[in-house]
Amino acid sequence: MLRNRLRRKGARMLNIMLTGVGGQGTVLAAKVLAQAALEKGWHVRTAETIGMAQRGGSVVSHVRMGDQGEEVHSPLIAKGTADIIIAFEPAEGARMLPYLSPEGALVSATTAIQPVTAALSSDPYRGARVIERLYGAFDAASGRLTIVPDEAILKHVGNRKALNVVLLASAIDTGRIPLTLDDLRAAIEACVKPEFVEVNLKAIDAATGRE
Numbered sequence: 001m002l003r004n005r006l007r008r009k010g011a012r013m014l015n016i017m018l019t020g021v022g023g024q025g026t027v028l029a030a031k032v033l034a035q036a037a038l039e040k041g042w043h044v045r046t047a048e049t050i051g052m053a054q055r056g057g058s059v060v061s062h063v064r065m066g067d068q069g070e071e072v073h074s075p076l077i078a079k080g081t082a083d084i085i086i087a088f089e090p091a092e093g094a095r096m097l098p099y100l101s102p103e104g105a106l107v108s109a110t111t112a113i114q115p116v117t118a119a120l121s122s123d124p125y126r127g128a129r130v131i132e133r134l135y136g137a138f139d140a141a142s143g144r145l146t147i148v149p150d151e152a153i154l155k156h157v158g159n160r161k162a163l164n165v166v167l168l169a170s171a172i173d174t175g176r177i178p179l180t181l182d183d184l185r186a187a188i189e190a191c192v193k194p195e196f197v198e199v200n201l202k203a204i205d206a207a208t209g210r211e
Contacts, residue, residue, distance in 0.1 A: 020088025025164035030061035036187035037065040047075035090130040109150040162203035169207040
């Protein structure tokens with residue numbers, strides 16, 4: 001797997017950071033990842049840093065898993081040590097880049113969410129500009145940046161709330177998280193209310209082109 005070729009130098013355990021704004025499902029996504037890790041017998045810890053989440057503020061979830069048998073003592077990811085950042089919103093992904101390790105990867109949605117301050121500005125926030133800057137921040141040949149066309153995928157799925165699963169599936173599909181899509185499916189069935197399981201399973205297939 002790609003993960004084995006780019007194994008963290010001098011690091012212990014896998015550090016995954018999820019970032020977005022309130023209401024996008026970052027906390028549930030972290031719970032699903034943790035469940036998948038626990039099912040494999042790995043030690044895992046999670047934490048959230050939540051500001052004015054209910055008002056569209058930033059939400060950051062930390063997931064640290066001992067995927068090689070390590071015991072995880074602290075839940076928080078230090079700057080420069082995240083192996084992968086999963087961004088539910090492009091500007092939030094750009095904002096968290098200082099946490100990414102030198103060999104780490106970013107998986108980002110394309111759809112921008114306008115903060116109130118930007119909506120009132122004469123120069124409103126454009127998600128396309130941020131995506132362009134993200135492309136400029138990564139070597140195109142490195143495979144470290146994955147941009148997910150979430151709007152088209154979620155239109156096909158028929159439920160915008162499946163964004164978190166679309167991004168988790170896309171991140172796992174890069175090979176940088178040592179979990180399988182079947183691991184993700186099992187974790188969803190364990191963590192998600194029964195009436196929402198089917199649409200989330202559909203989101204996995206839509207995100208990875210397996211329909």
